[in-house]
Amino acid sequence: MNSAQEKLYTASLFHDIGGIVSLIPEFKKIGHAESGSLWARKIFNDEDISNIILFHEDPDKAPDIFIRNLAGFVNNGEKVFNRRHKEDETFGDVNLMSVCTLVNGKAERQYYSEPSYNAVLVDEPAGNGESLFDIASSLSREVKSKDSTYLLNLLRRYTLNLPQLNHTDLRKSFYFHSKFITALAMCDMYYFSEHLSDKLIYGALKDDEKRYLLLQVDYSGIQDTIYTVSSKGALKTIRAKSFYLELLLEDLFYSLLTKFNLPRTNIVINAGGGGILLLPNRDEIKETIDKEVSSLNRFIFDRFGGTLFVSAATLNVSANDLKGDTKDYLMTLADKLNGVKSRKWLDQIDDIFDGVKVLRGDGARLVECPVCHGLFKEEDITGMEVKVCKFCDNIMELGRVIDCAHGFKIADKLYSGPGLPVESYNHKFIFNIPKDEFTHSFDVENTGCIYVFNGSFSTEDSIDNLAGKAIGDKRIGVFRADVDNLGNIFSTTPVDLISYAELSERLSIFFCERLPDKLKVRSGRIDILKGRPMDVNLVYAGGDDLFLIGTWDDVIDAAIITYDEFKKYTGFHNGLNISGGIVLADPDVPIYKLAEISEGAERRAKENESKNSISIFNNVFSWNDFYLNKDSVIAYLNNLLAGADLNDSYVATDYSKGSIQDIYNVLKGSERNRKGKSYYNVVYINYVMNMVEKKNNVKSNLWRDVRHKALNSKKARLLACALEVALLLTRKEEIK
Known part of the structure; x- marks a missing residue:
């Protein structure tokens, strides 16, 4: 960025910093603009940055056209995103309200417990007083560079869970507010770059002028590209391959932004194999987008063949559009993108084949x-x-x-x-990479390093090794899941682009940062497995999607952890849920096949009424029926294995495995199907169990307990699943 762009970027990113640093006596002034201006003058030693912050509320008072224009761009951003100032706000006595309260469905107001990055949601705001002073002090101390990415990282670390204190809407994060005001200001500066110092632009900004451009990009064919691996070390290779595809989009975004001196604030969303950028609506930018996307697709074709493709679509939008509900324009953009996907490769076919290097017959093997x-x-x-x-x-x-x-x-x-x-x-x-582990290291301090939140967690790089660690049956498990109804999650509540982007990033934070850490510790829901290490690998975690492989028993626990932690993370909002499918397989099943069958299991879960379900053993259960209710699959499993012993390779019980098998056979023999839904014929169950009791003189507590449950069709269905898990856990088997 040139000098003027750096000044606007820094000033707009910290335009409301006065609401925080005013707690430091040195910067205490009447208004937040004055406090922020004084702070910026000391921290950045730049009079222009200080003046942009000082006059961003009233640009007409700025001393010259240059400052008036740049302060006006910041002011325009605040008008677009409809911020109303509350200068009488007592700083430090409020907490950020969760963006989840905007999502469809019923939700109680919940707040982040503190401004720190690892804050949790609580029912009552507790205030930010002392921690807010710490943030002000730390920010002032740690601004060691004017590098744009470094400053953005710093702001994210300290203000992600802090409300925009001097505004009325406490559901707006200080970080996201500042990021989007900066993105809009940088677009306006580029759009009017020829007249920053010789023409008053601020007063001539028109809200209906289509001077912004939304760019959306998305992959097609990710599954066919990632999962075609059959080599040794496949698990980590697949994770790296999926992460590499994210890097390619990162490179596309970086290439576009740097060519036009735009910062990372203009990345609205970058998650789940796609993203959205906010750009100035200029012809040269549209031409560059076409060239860069074509260049990327040529590279992809050369590396991966025709299975993978990047689609891109743009939409001209005005300030009035951005003031409105996102669905009014994002649906139009998505329709345009789908149109591009339907004709992938068609527009680039000549360029692709001109650029492909073909090995010709030169005698080489x-x-x-x-x-x-x-x-x-x-x-x-x-x-x-x-x-x-x-x-x-x-x-x-x-x-x-x-x-x-x-x-x-x-x-x-x-x-x-x-x-x-x-x-x-x-x-x-x-x-x-840390020096004490690998040789690939460099000093990240002040370099604008982009931090890696890749959803990576692994315990093995070999599927055979994973299967060998399973309890009982030596098979692997796959859990595939995503968030329900994400495309319509704001359908009943109008939201602006800031809230839309914040929810997307917070979902990415969960899958890429929080979940990998939570998978290190068991859920505690399955009694017999308590205390054992988890043996799972996150193959893919990003956006709102999850693909996980591990020992079959640990995958069941990992699914429970995922749902437990997701509900806590979203404040138990009834409109934010996950559905997923678990499949079991032998370790020699190819990865692409595992992806295919687990996708089918996930689809069955999502086809369940109201979704919010899990599919396992070709049965679909609500999460309540699977493990949360008193009568649930996991509760019945814990009862079945109460008093059992866990050794290195299987579960040993007081009763014979044959008795579990007998009960299971009775239940499965009574299973019927009506209009696509299974149920259990309790008359048949009662008849068969009477026969078995008389023939074998069965009087065990286990038999009496399961018979009581089996004579209820719903409970019989839960019991059958619990018995199947118990059979697998008690199986004495060596890996094939």
Whole structure:
């Protein structure tokens, strides 16, 4: 960015900082603009930045046209997002209200317990007084660089869960408010860049002028690209491969933003294999978008063939549009994007084939890479554990260290300094790995390093090793899930772009940051497994999606942890739920097949009435029936295995495995189907169990307990699932 852009960026990012730093006596003034201006003058030693903050509430009082215009851009951003100031607000006595209160459905007001990054939701606001003073002091102390990404990271760390204190809406995070005001101001500055100092622009801004451009991009064919791996170390390779696809979009966004000197604030959303950018509506930007997307697709075609494609669509919007409900314009943008997806490759077919490098018959022996299945000359095949192409070897190395990565910076392709380099279509991503574990490290302080929140958590890189750690039956499990009805989650409540983006980022924070940490500790819901380490791998976690592989027993516990923690994270909002499917498989089933069958299980769960369900063993249960209710699958499992012993490889019970099998056979034999829904014939169950009792003189407590449950069709269904889990846990089996 040039000097003027850096001044506007810094001033707009911290335009309301006075609401925080006014708690420091040195910066205490009558209004937040005065306090913020005084703080900026000391911290940045820049009179222009100080004046932009000082006059952002009333640009007409600014001393010259340049400051009036830049302060006016900040002021316009506040008008677009409809902020009403409350200068009489007592700073420190309020907490940020959860954005989830805007979501469809019934929700009690809930607040973040404190401004810190790891705050939890609570029912009553407790105040921010002392911690707010700490934030003001820390921010003032840690502003060591004017690097745009560094400053944005700093603001996110300290103000993500802090309300915009000098405004009336306590559901608006200080961080998101500041980010979007900055994004809009930077768009206006670019749009009017020719006349910043010689023409008064602020007074001529028109709310109906389509001077903004929304760009939406999305992948097609992710599953076919990621899951076609059958090599050793496949689990970490797949995670790295899916993360690499995220990096490609990161490179696209970075390339577009840097070409027009725009900061990362203009990334509205970047999650789940897609994203939205807010840009100035200028012809040269539209032309550059077309060129960059075409260049990226050419690179993708060269690396992955025709299975993967990036679609992009743009929409011209005005300030009036952005003031309104997001669904009024985002649905139009999504329709345009779907139209592009329907004709993928068509517009670029000539460019693609001009750019593809074809190996011709020069006598060289061609070898297939077992990961990407491309054909390469023998000298281009490398690798320590598995012989793969150089590109896949780089991805596999990323997979080995991804759990330890502290962040990455983006460099040009000629970079040869410290850090682990991963090549993209335009740039290199340089990953920072701790020195005590790997050699790929660099100093992230003041560098604008982009932190890695990749949803990575793994315990094994081999599916065979995972299966061998399972209790009882030596199989693996897969859990695939996502958030229900996300596309219509704001359908009954109008929300602006800030709230829309905040919910998206907070969902990403859950799946990419919070969940990996929570999977380190068991749910405590399955009694027999308490105290054991978790053996699961997050293959993909981002946006609102989850794909997890582990031992079959730990995958069941991981599904419970996911739902438990998600409900806590969203304040138990009844409009925010997860549905998912669990499947069990032998370790030799290919990854792509696991993805396919788990997708089917997830789909069955979402087809259940009201969703909010889990599918397992081809049955679908609400989460209440699966583990939350007194009568539930997991409750019945705990009863069945009460008093059992857990050794290294299976569960030993006081009663014979045959008795569990007998009961299970009776229940499954009574299962019937009516209009696509299963039920249990209790008359048949009663008849068969009477026969068994008389023949074998059965009088055990187990038999009496299960018979009582089995004579209720709903309970019989829950019991059958619990018995199936118990059978698997008690199986004595060596891995095949």
